[in-house]
Structure formats: C-alpha cells, structure tokens
Amino acid sequence: MGLIIKNGNIITCQNEFTADILIEGEKIVAIGKDLDTRGHEVVDARGKYVFPGGVDEHLHYNSFNSLGYETSHAALVGGTTTVGDFVVQPEGVSLTDSIRNYKRDYVDGKASPDYVLHGIVMDPCEETIADIVNLPSVGVAACKLFMAYKGMPYYVTDEWLFKALVESKKAGVTIMVHAENADVIDILTKKLVAEGKTEPKYFSESRPVLTEAEATSRAIYMAKMADAPLFVVHVTNQLAAEAIRDAYNEGYSIYGETCTHYLMLNDENLAKPNFEGAKYVCNPPLRPQSDVDFMWEAINKGWLKAVSSDHCAIIGGFEKGKKKGLNDFSKIPPGSPGVQERLYMMWTYGVEEGKISRQKFVEVCCTNPAKICGIYPQKGEIAVGSDADIVVFDPNYRGTISIKDSLSGSDYCTYEGFEQKGIAEKVFLRGKLVAENGKFVGEPGQGKQVMAKAYAYCYENFKEKKEERLATNE
Ligand code: URP
Ligand code: ZN
Ligand code: ZN
Numbered sequence: 001m002g003l004i005i006k007n008g009n010i011i012t013c014q015n016e017f018t019a020d021i022l023i024e025g026e027k028i029v030a031i032g033k034d035l036d037t038r039g040h041e042v043v044d045a046r047g048k049y050v051f052p053g054g055v056d057e058h059l060h061y062n063s064f065n066s067l068g069y070e071t072s073h074a075a076l077v078g079g080t081t082t083v084g085d086f087v088v089q090p091e092g093v094s095l096t097d098s099i100r101n102y103k104r105d106y107v108d109g110k111a112s113p114d115y116v117l118h119g120i121v122m123d124p125c126e127e128t129i130a131d132i133v134n135l136p137s138v139g140v141a142a143c144k145l146f147m148a149y150k151g152m153p154y155y156v157t158d159e160w161l162f163k164a165l166v167e168s169k170k171a172g173v174t175i176m177v178h179a180e181n182a183d184v185i186d187i188l189t190k191k192l193v194a195e196g197k198t199e200p201k202y203f204s205e206s207r208p209v210l211t212e213a214e215a216t217s218r219a220i221y222m223a224k225m226a227d228a229p230l231f232v233v234h235v236t237n238q239l240a241a242e243a244i245r246d247a248y249n250e251g252y253s254i255y256g257e258t259c260t261h262y263l264m265l266n267d268e269n270l271a272k273p274n275f276e277g278a279k280y281v282c283n284p285p286l287r288p289q290s291d292v293d294f295m296w297e298a299i300n301k302g303w304l305k306a307v308s309s310d311h312c313a314i315i316g317g318f319e320k321g322k323k324k325g326l327n328d329f330s331k332i333p334p335g336s337p338g339v340q341e342r343l344y345m346m347w348t349y350g351v352e353e354g355k356i357s358r359q360k361f362v363e364v365c366c367t368n369p370a371k372i373c374g375i376y377p378q379k380g381e382i383a384v385g386s387d388a389d390i391v392v393f394d395p396n397y398r399g400t401i402s403i404k405d406s407l408s409g410s411d412y413c414t415y416e417g418f419e420q421k422g423i424a425e426k427v428f429l430r431g432k433l434v435a436e437n438g439k440f441v442g443e444p445g446q447g448k449q450v451m452a453k454a455y456a457y458c459y460e461n462f463k464e465k466k467e468e469r470l471a472t473n474e
Contacts, residue, residue, distance in 0.1 A: 002029070003431060004037050008045030008392060012052070012382055013363035021050065023388040026430035031384060043426060045392050051362050053081025053389030053427065054343050055380045057116075057369035058176075058233055058257065058308035062106050063088045065321065065333045066312045067409045069110035072447065073440040074407035075311075078340035079424035081389035081434075082114045082379045082450060084308070084369070086144055089122040091153070095131045099138045103449060111447030112440070114389070114429065116373045118176065119143035122153050124160035132164060133171035139451035141374035142174040144233065147215045148283060150182035158222065165226035172454030174372070175223075176231045179215035179240070180207060180284055189330045200277030203329045204267045204285040212284045213239035220247045220254050227466070229253035229458035231372060234310050236262045236284045238294040245303035251469040253462050255372070257306040258295045260342045261414060264349060266292050278322040279412050281332045282310065296355050299364050305457075306368045307346060311339035317411030337408035341401055341415045343391075348421040374456030388431040397423035405438055 002024040009018050010031070022030040022040070056075065062068040063086060075083050085107075089098040099117055107115065117140050121128055132143060145161050146154040156164075161177065168175045189206040192198075197205075216232055220243055223230035235241050235256045247254035261282065266289045270277040280286055298304040312335025314321035325332030346365055350356040356364075370380025377386050399405075399420040403413040427435035434442030 002040045003043065004035055004040045005043045005045050005050060005390060005392060006037070008048050008050030010050045010382055011358045011362050013359050013367040016358060021382065021390065023428070023431045026387055028382065028384055028386050028388050031382070043392065048425065049358070049393040049395055050382070051391050051393065052366040052380050052382050053391055053429065054079050054365050055082045055084070055369035055373065056080045056309050056311065056339055056342060057084040057306055057373050059083055059085060059311035059339055060335065061085050064312050064335050065314050066335060067315055069107055069112070070444070071313060071407060071409035073112040073442065073444065074340040075113045076427050076429065076435040076442060077407055077424070077438055077440055079343040079391040079393070079427055080113060080339055081427065081429045082116060082370070082375065083339065084116045084118055084373050086118050086120050089120055089128070091123045093123070095119045095121070095128060095143070096134045096138050099140055109445040112434070112442060112444050113447050114379070114450050115447055116375050116450045116452050120154070121145045121156055121160060121164055124156045129160070129163045129167050132167045132173055135173050136171055136452070136454040139449055141172070141452035141454050141456050142176050142231070143168065144176040144178065146178040147219065148178050148180035148182050148185065150186045155182055158218070161219065162222050162226055165223055165228040165230070169226070169228040172459050174229060174231050174456055174458045176233050177219045178234070179212060179219045179232055181211040181215045184211050193328055193330060198328045200275065200281055200329050200332065201271040203270055203281050203332070204287070206330070207283065207285050209237045209239060209287065209291070212237060213243065216240040217243045220244070223254060224252055229462060230255070231458050232256035234259050234262070234284060235304055236287050236295070237291040241294060241298045241303055251465045253458055253465060255458050256304045257308050258299060258304050259308050259310045260338050260345050261286065261336065262295050263292060263307065264345050264415060264418070275323065275326060278325060278332045279318055279336060279414065281322070281329065281334050282312070282336050283334045300356050300360060305364065306372060307342065307364045308369065309338035309342040310335070311337055313337040313408045313410045319411055336414040337406070337410045338414050340406060340408060343424070344401070344420045344422065345415060345418065348419055352421045368457070371457035374452035374454065375450045379450060388428055390428045391424050392426040393422055394425040395422045397421070399423070407440065
C-alpha cells in the first residue's frame, strides 16, 4: 500500500500545478491528475500547498557552544527535512576521520531529520589539505574555512584558504568561506572594550560592513587565482553581495547565500535593553535596514542563491549562555536558533508580503540548497524518483512565533512575536509522517545521512565559463 497526497497545489521552483503525488516506500513514484487511489492511504491536500521538504544547507549542532541533534526535531516541525551540519576537525585528526567519528558519536541514532555533513578545515597542514579530495568518499562535498575568529581554532590564514581552493577542484569539493577580516575585527574589538564600550550594541561596530566586504572580495580574488569555485556563506550586506554578483557576471563560479536573520532583523536589535541585544549576536552581525532590503533584492534577483538559518542554539540559551558576555560583548557566544522558523519567516514576510514568489521560496529554501550541498534531486524536489520529503502547507493558519512552541532547546526565540502565516500541516520524511501542525510525531534517530555528490551546483559549467571568459579576453 502506498500513500497518495491528493489534489494539492504543488509548488516547485519552476512551476505550480494541482496534482496527486503517489509515494511508495521512501520515494515519489508518480505525479499526475486523478491517480487511482485504490489500495492506497489518501491525504486530502485540496486548498493546501505542497512543496519539497526544506533543505537548510547551513546550521550548527555540537559546535560553537551549540546544542546537538537531540533538538533536531525542531527542523521537521518547521518543514525542513534535511539539514546541512558542519563537522569540527579536532587537532591531529584527518578531515575524513572527523566526519566518521562525528557521525558515529554525535549523529547516528540521534538525528530526527535527514542530514548532509560538511567539513571544516581546523587543523590546517599539508595532510589536512591533501585529505580534502577524500571527502566525497564519506559523503561530503563541501568544506568550510573561516577567515574570521582570530585566536580560535576555527581561524585559518589566507595560505590555507588558497591551498584548500587549489586542492578542492581536483575532486569537485565546494569550498565554503566565512568571510570577515579577523585582524581588523580583533583590533576594533579590543579598542571598544578598552574604552568601556562593552554592551551588545557595540558588537556591530566591532565588525563593520567593510570587514566582511574586504574579506569577501579577498576570498573571491583567491578563488580566481586558484581557478576554483567558491561559495560565500551568510552574506549580510550590499557590498559583499555585489562583489559576488559581479564576479559571477564576469563568468566566475562564485556564489553565496544569506540567512533568515539578515532578511528579518536589523542592527537595532543589538541595542535592545536589559542585555536582550545579546540574543541577536551572531557573525557577521546584523546590519542596517538598507542592507536588509538589499538582501531581499539579492535573493529575488538570484545574486544570492539560498537562504539558510545558520541555526546555532547556544547551550544555556540567553540566561546561562549569552549572559557569559554580560560585561563584555566579545564574550557573548555568537549564534541564534532559527531552523524551526526559517520557512515560516520566508513565507510570511517574503511570499505573503509579495517580496518573493512562491517559486522563489522553493528555490532558495529547498531546491538550490539541495543542489549546493550535492544532494539534488534526491532532496529539494518534487519529482518521480526523489525522496518523498514533502510539506503539506496550510496557508490559512494564523499565529505568532513564540518560545512556547519552540523545540530548539533554547530559552528564547530569535523571531519572538513575529507573525506566522501558514503552517506545515503535515511533514513527510522519506514517505513517513514526522510532523503535524507544530508537533513532532516521528522518532528521534530516524534521520539518515544523505551522501553528497561531488561537482555540485558551484561546479556547473565551470569549464565552459572559463573557456568563454578566455575567449572574450582574447
Ligand atoms: O554566529 C554564528 N554565525 N555562529 C555560527 C558559526 C558561524 O560562523 O557560522
Ligand atoms: Zn560562519
Ligand atoms: Zn554558521
């Protein structure tokens, strides 16, 4: 017996049409009008939207002081069926062993959604760089390097970023970069703190737009010199987004994403009284409203390709986590929860407000993230052969985001008080009902690793684009 989702308004990144979806086992096996329901369980989706389960390509469990997979059911309740998590590389352990160990010790038997893993270069040395080409053998097709976080084990110098870019191309691994100028931030932070400017409102002053714009441009130049694709994560502002757009338009394989909070919140949140601004401390910082407006334009015009949550629910939440920086903003652990609210914010404030189309919503929240991670069309698509990861979405629901509905494990909600229009009435993960109207109905540990394939989205037409560039320059 299969399952038929009947008469839903199916949204893909290119189309919208009313049809039935037949699921057998874990896969979509047919899509069409008036499919024969005999012998199948039927879910009536008339008047509802049906779209692929969300893919959140960038979030953090068990790193940056964050909670782990015991809270990952929050993703499913918010309509996200696959999460992309970054694996810390302990000193002296190879990238590939880090992935194997992490999966065994922190993920297996604990993950509720499906997950795709990305590497992080944290022990930069020739052996680590040489191991980048082996990442696809453990189902990993992307690896992040941090130009920020001076003095922390995450930070790498340009030397290692450049070497990683050169190596990555040999095996089709996508290098993701956190682009902020670590040295300048370090100097500005120390100066502000020395001047007694220690409240959260000074956080954005310690990491101005130019620190991100400069590092983004530098990373782009390095990718050009290395002749490799590049993906810039959590882009926050016009200058950085323009650098990515312009490089792409010149024919380089340079791409980027932004995050929900850079579309929903601005730097005024950091000045909230009673230390509440600390809730919004994340890297790079929230920006002025003009940049927020530009981020909407950037995703709408396709200059940035995806919207991730960069979910990072700090252990201890606000009271016991964020308050570690009560007397010094530089000690506030960065990051905020958001995986549960990402689709709701993008629908309510993007689609419902006419900022993006329903197709664009699916493109930036589901399909493109799956492509970027190397897990498309298994994930991020409603098509025959794809995993039956499906959201039946009731657009008529009206509610307000509140910590009381949050499953993030934190004691605060980044989007507290924001409106929620629409709800993931039913969420299917590989054909199984796992969330219903804000409640988790699946089993912790049901999530499986999605094995990413190398030469993903950022490598598309890489050679052709280079030939075209060279021909134009002749
Ligand atoms: O503040 C943030 N974004 N925390 C997570 C780590 C990172 O840099 O992505
Ligand atoms: Zn980052
Ligand atoms: Zn992040």
